[in-house]
Amino acid sequence: MTVLRVLTTPDQTLRTKSRNLSVAEINSEEVKTLINDIYETLRAGEYGVGMSAIQVGQPLAVTVVMIHPTPNRPELTNFNKVYLNPKIIETFGEKEPMWEGCCSVLDENANPVYAKVPRYTKIRVEYHDKAGKKHRNLADGFLAHVLQHEIDHNNGILFTDLVDVRNIISQEEYRKLNKIITH
Ligand SMILES: [Zn+2]
Structure with missing residues (x-):
């Protein structure tokens, strides 16, 4: 498995609509390798809880969710x-x-x-699993949140598109704010 390079803004590839x-294709070795490599790339970072293929330069509707406790969200x-x-x-x-x-x-x-970012707290999502089987599942809470962010990636949308630029804060500010909220 390979840790892939994660594209960052302003790379215009991130604006591609994935197909x-x-x-x-789901059953192909190429897609299996891509999924494993995205998992490996997520494991290499501390914070990531989801990643879509376009973030590693592949315009394919592949989203990997790997929710785990992070420094910002230890309760996960x-x-x-x-x-x-x-x-x-839905x-x-x-x-x-x-x-x-x-x-x-x-x-x-x-x-x-x-x-x-304004997000729904509950959604119904349709997707294929790794074996190519189609599912329709309810997702709520943090999973619903992550899926909306990742499905936006598949459509070339970044979370910063959905908010007023004046409300975007640095990691340092976010941590300070988080302390205020949790204490
Ligand atoms: Zn993202």
Whole structure:
């Protein structure tokens, strides 16, 4: 397995709309290798809880979720799942502002930036699994949040597109703010 280079802004490849995979492609060695390499790339970073193929330069609708406790979110529990051709087919309730960052959106010091992004707290997502089987699952809480961020990547959208630029803060500010909230 290989740790891949993660593209960062302003690389225009991140703006590419990824295409869906056929079941034959899902079963190909190339896609299996890509999934394993994305897992390895996520493991190499401390913060990432999800990554889509376009972030490593492949315009394919491949999203890997690897939720685990991070320095910013120590309360998380482990959850690994691959979503191929993921699509939101239903949303529930209103959007709520949720903090997020992205390993493809860094400041001039190569640190992630953060902002509160309006996201649904519950969605229904359609996707293919690694064996090519189609599923329709409910996702809520943090998983729903991560999936909306990743499905945006598959459509060439970054979280910073969805917020007022004045509300984007540095990692240092985010940590300070987080302390205020948690103490
Ligand atoms: Zn991201």
